[in-house]
Amino acid sequence: MKSLITTASERKRPFFPQIALVWRIIFGTLFVITLLLGGFTTLKPVVVLPRITLAPGFNLVDQTGAQISNEQVRGGIALYNFTYSGCIDDCPQTTPLMAEVQARVAQLETGGIPVKLVTISIDPEHDTVEQLAAYADAHNADPDIWRFATGSPMQIKSVIGGGFSTYYTEKEGKIKFDPAFMLVDGNGILRAEYRTAVPDTAIILRDINLLVEEAHNSTGPQKLAYEAAHLFLCYPD
């Protein structure tokens, strides 16, 4: 008859070795995943700009009277600002910064990726093609890099207000607008918004460089690293 009392030798079973192999595999995998996640998000081996939304499509007229559309700008990195040629006095000035960026991108090593600047007029009724041509000359705009666009008030509203979510209005003949710069990548995706009249030029250039690097490096297996950086929000500080 088997004794009801368990002896010490029977009781003494080490705990951990009895955990089934399947549990060890599960714990081990989870541990490794946690380590990788933590490592990737803190070390940020790849830094990317967020994919905010699709940049709007447009089909406008530039300062030479030629057509300018989002498809022409596509394939290159584009920086947008929105202003009008009569923006003087206490109107927020965004064009001087565009001129500075134009001067700086000329020295940028982009490896064949064009960097374009586009200024869209928020006062299309007064900003005719001739008016914009004079405005472009006054700011030494290089027509290969920097173009100025105008169109019908409705088209402009749908691009700037609808697409770039930037507000402007005309009240008692005075135009009021929120100064903003938008950075769009070669795939036509909005990657950075600078909603101020005086963003840091160094930050804009850093962001342009990030887009250039991403365009060059995110091919083949490296694409996975870039996608992981997007997934784990490895954004610049």
Add this chain to the structure above:
Amino acid sequence: MHIDPQERNYIVITIALVVIFATAILVSAFAYDIQVPVPYAEVNPNEVATPGISPWGDPLDERVRELAPNKYEAYILAQTWAFLPNRITIPKGSTITFYVTSKDVQHGFIIADTNINMMVIPGQVSTLTATFDKAGEYHFVCNEYCGVGHQTMFGTIIVEE
């Protein structure tokens, strides 16, 4: 140490659940960006209602802005004990983005029949977007107790045909 096999199984399951949930939190926080309402932007609560330097200081009728046809943004200031503006009229089918901040204490902002429900914290801007496809009146209230006048904090969104 003797542990009954069945008891041991439950111990293992419990530990496994803790590890799985901890991993789920890490993955959702880092990979899917699921977070407690994070500040969209920071503002100075003492200056947020100042006209000219902040959209929450603009005249009441200019705080709901039409970005483009059927696309709006609304700058709503929560304060003890009112939302300003507390009456918003938009056409049916509009998409509206709410930017809500507080100039004093912590408030809440919930719009019935939508998925908008957020904390309003002084110094921070809470933002969410909703599309109103059905005409009618939508009421929003403060759902975070903010003082003796808490029950008077409400407003209406009128969606017109």
